[in-house]
Amino acid sequence: MKTSVLLKIKLLLILSVLIPISELFAQRLISTEIVGNGQPIILIHGMSSSKGVWDETVERYQSQYELHLVSIKGFGNKEIESSEHILAQIKNEVIQYVKDNTLTKPILIGHSMGGFLGLWAAAEEPDLFGKIVSVDGVPYFPVLQMPGITPETAQPMVDAMKAQFANSDENSARATQEMIVSTMIATDSKREKVVQMGIDSNPEVIGQAYGEMFLTDIRDKVSEIKIPVLVFGAWAAYKNYGATKESVASGYKSQLANIENVTFLLADKAYHFVFYDEPDWFYDNLDEFIATK
Structure with missing residues (x-):
């Protein structure tokens, strides 16, 4: 047993010399x-989703662009990999992926969580990407629904959210x-x-x-x-709670104000x-943004 462990350690040390650490653990x-x-x-899906959300996007752009569809362990699959901070690790792995594959100024398009990750990656690596498109993803999304909230509060x-997910059975999970x-589509x-x-x-x-x-x-x-950054926002799901298009737009704009070159578009x-809900409007604006030099 001890010999086997020593051999594994030696092999890992040899690999660490031959292969950069970033490649070993990326x-x-x-x-x-x-x-x-x-x-x-690069296309990054959102929370509880998978690369399948981009099926129509792939159909539209595969003849013109090289599409890199990101899949994430645990999202749309039952896989699990221990991580102290999942979002930071995904962001770091996307950055490393671009570097390892020598992608030249890729456009990163992300939905929701994916849009947030795109903004975060571009903030940390200002020269790595060409453009960022965030589809209803902002720097701190809870504020859109709960003004004044902070990570501390x-x-x-x-804690309650994690417990709810951990204790849900199949029937309650579907419901x-x-x-x-129904509130998102x-x-x-x-x-x-x-x-x-x-599910x-x-x-x-x-x-x-x-x-x-x-x-x-x-x-x-x-x-x-x-x-350049393009952010698509949405407000219609909130109007039954007293929100107006103007009030929702103000919430988005306050989060995006510090981005030097940002275009914000709010769906009707x-x-x-x-x-999914306004595909013609969405793709017309996306076409124009990604084609602009």
Whole structure:
């Protein structure tokens, strides 16, 4: 037994000399599928989702661009990998992926959590990406619904949230997922696909990642972003709670004010999955942004 352990340690030491540490330990949480040819575009899905949310996007752009579809352990699958901070690790792995594959100024498009990660990555590596597109992802999303919240005051909610995810059974998980998705997608025919992604996800991973979204505030970092940024926002899901288009727009703009080169567009009717609810409007604006030199 002792000999076997020593051999493993020696092998690891040999590998650490032959292969950079960043390559040995990179991409523990993410994997990628590459489709198409052309300028690279990285696509990162949101919470409790998978790369399947981008099916229409792939269909539209695969003949013009090289699409790098990111999959994450525990999202849309039951895999799990221990991590002290899932979101930071995903962000770091995406950055390392771009460097390891020598991608030249890729465009990063992220939905929700993926958009947040894109903004964070661009703030930390201002020269690495070409453009960032965030689909309803902002530097600190809880503030949009709970003005005044901070990572410190959010901790009790995070603890309760993690416990709820950990203790949910299959039936309650479906009911919860259906309820959540109904507030995020206005188009009935698009809901079941995303519901199933949530059910297929690992509840422990999702609970941790949700909690980290409440505890990770990058509003003081985004001033480091120098490249063009396009942010799509949504407000229609909040109007039954007294929100107006103007009040919601103000909340987004306050979070994006420190980004030097940002374009903000607010959908009229779409919920959180803007590309499902207003696809023509979404893709017309996305086409123009990514094509602009």
